[in-house]
Amino acid sequence: MTYDLQDILLFDNSFPRKLPKDPVTGPGVRQVLAAWSAVAPEPVSAPRVIAVSDDMLSVLGLPTVIAQSQRFADVFSGNALLPRMQPHATNYGGHQFGHWAGQLGDGRAITLGEVVAADGAHWELQLKGAGRTPYSRHADGRAVLRSSVREFLCSEAMYHLGVPTTRALSLMSTGDPVLRDMFYDGRPREEPGAIVCRVSPSFLRFGHFQLPASRGDQALLQSLVDFCITRDFPQLGQPDPDAYAEWFKAVCVRTATMIAEWMRVGFVHGVMNTDNMSVLGLTIDYGPYGFLDAFDPDFTPNTTDAQGRRYRYGWQPRIAYWNLQQLASAIAPLFDDVAPLQAGLEAYAAEFDARTRENTARKLGLSGCTEEDLRLMADLQVWMHVAEVDMTLFFNALGSADAGALNTAHFDEAHYDLSKRAAHMGDFENWLSRYKARVQADGWDPEQRMAVMRQANPAFILRNWMTQRAIERAEAGDEQVILDLLEVIRRPYEPHAGFTGVAGKRPDWARNAPGCSMLSCSS
Secondary structure, three states: OOOOHHHHOOEOOHHHHHOOEOOOOOOOOOOOOOOEEEOOOOOOOOOEEEEEOHHHHHHOOOOHHHHHOHHHHHHOOOOOOOOOOOOEEEOOEEEEOOEEEEEOOOOOEEEEEEEEOOOOOEEEEEEEOEOOOOOOOOOOOEEEHHHHHHHHHHHHHHHHHOOOEOEEEEEEEEEEEEEEOOOOOOOOEEEEEEEEEEEEOOOOEHHHHHHHHHOOOHHHHHHHHHHHHHHHOHHHOOOOHHHHHHHHHHHHHHHHHHHHHHHHHOEEOOOOOHHHOEOOOOEOOOOOOEEOOEOOOOOOOEHHHOOOOOOOHHHHHHHHHHHHHHHHHHHHHHOOOOHHHHHHHHHHHHHHHHHHHHHHHHHHOOOOOOHHHHHHHHHHHHHHHHHOEEHHHHHHHHOOOOHHHOOHHHHHHHEOOHHHHHHOHHHHHHHHHHHHHHHHHHOOOHHHHHHHHHHHOOOOOOOHHHHHHHHHHHHOOOOHHHHHHHHHOOOOOOOOHHHHOOOOOOOHHHOOOOOOOOEOOOO
16 A cells, blocks of 8 residues: 555644744745744755654554655655645744843744644644754754754653653755864864654744743734643633633643653753743753763753853753743733732742652652652762762662662662772762661562652663764764664663663763763754
8 A cells, every 4th residue: 555645644734824924935034023934944965764753653643654755755854845734934032041042933943834643633743954944043954963863862762751852753864964063163074964853742932932022022922822822722721811820830830840850860951041941841952962871960961051050950940940930021911910920930849849759759669758758869869979870770770679688789880980989888878778767667569669660760761872872873874773772762661781781871981972971052
C-alpha cells in the first residue's frame, strides 16, 4: 500500500487564522506589529532523512514506512509544501539573561501548520533551520548538524524520562554547508546543515505576550491570551477575567511541574530566557543544555553563562519564578488588580514545593516526605558535590538493594575522584547510617521501595559526551550512533550497560572536551 502525507494529515492552522497578520510578506528583516508573518521555508539541495521518531509518527497517525519516502524528506525539510499547510513565523520578545531584548521572534523556526490528530489533539509542526524569517536579524536562518542532533535526541529523551517537553518528529540532512563560529573565537568553519521538525501542541512562549505589552498594544495582548485559552486551555471556558486568572495560575503550576522534573533527572536547560519558556509548561528550545554528571548545583552548560551562572542547575526554580513575574507584569493590563497574579505566583511556589517533596520521597524510596527527609536529601547533595559523585549512578546504586544491605562499596562506580572519595567518606558513612534508620522506620516493603526508586531514578540519561560522540561519527559519515541512542533513550529506566559502559559515566577525556562539558549558543 502507498501512502501520501496530504491524505493523512488534517490541517487546522488556527494561529494564522485567528490572529493578526503582518501585512508584509517574505523574510526581509523588520519590526512586526502583528502576531505572525507569512514566510516559506528556503529550499535545500539534497534533503535526506537521518532519523525519525516512530513514537511521534504514531501520534500523528503516520505509518512508519512513509518516513522512508523522498516525499517525506521533501516536506519535512521545507522543499515541498502540502496543499493545506500555511507556513509562518511568529512574533515575540523576551528577557535574555535578565535584560529586555525587544523583538526576537522565530528567527529560524517556521511553522508548517497545525495538524489535528485522530484523537482531536492539535500539533504544530515546526521546522528549525529552514531559512530566514523577518526575525532572523543578521543570521541565515539555518541550523547545523551538531545542534540539530542534540535537539532531536533530547526532545525524545526528555519525553521518555517523563519530563514535560516539546517533541521531535524528524532529523534531516540538507546537503548544504553552514558557516558557524562555534566558539565565538573568530575562526568560523563550514559544518553540515540539518533541519529538525519539532512538534508541540503549542509553541507559545512568555515572550509572545511580553512583546505587545512592551509596545502598549493591549488589543493584540488580549487577542493572544484569548486565543491561548480557547485553543490550549479549553477547560477554562470562554475567555473572561476569571478565566484569565485561572489561565495564569495554570501556567504557573505547569511551569512548577516542569522545573521539578528537571531537578529530578538533573537536567540543566542553559538558556532560561523568557522567550524560551512555554506557556504550556513544556521544555522548549534545546540549545546549550546538559545533564549533571557529578552533582553540582552551580553547573551551567552554557559558555555564555559561564561568568554569572544565572541559569545554573540550582537556580532554575528561582529563575522560573522570576520569568513568571515578567509574564505577570506583561498581562497585568488585563486585570483590575494584581491579586490573581499574586495568587498564580503563590501557586507556583506551592506546586514546586509539593513536587519537590514527592520527588524526594520517590528518589529516596520513602512512603512520604517530612522536613527531616528534605534535610536528609540536602545533606546528601552537599556530600555529592564536595565528593564529586555522579548523581545518576548514585541514585541507581541507592535503589539497587535492600537498604539494610547497602554499604559504601555499592557506590564505588559513582565516584569521579578517589582522593575526594577518601576525604569525605566519613560524612557519607554518617549519612548512610541516617538513611538506613529512616528506611527501617518507614517500614516499606523492600521490593516496593526499590520499584518506586527505579521509576524515579533513570538508569540512562543523554549525557553530552554521548551525544557529542554521535555527532562526530555522523559528521564523518556514520549516523548509526544517532539511531542507537534513539533506541536507548526510549527506555531510560532500564539498564543499558552493554551500550554505554558503566551506565554512561563520563569518561576522563570528556571532562573538558568541546561539546561534552559546556556548549555555546552557536548552532
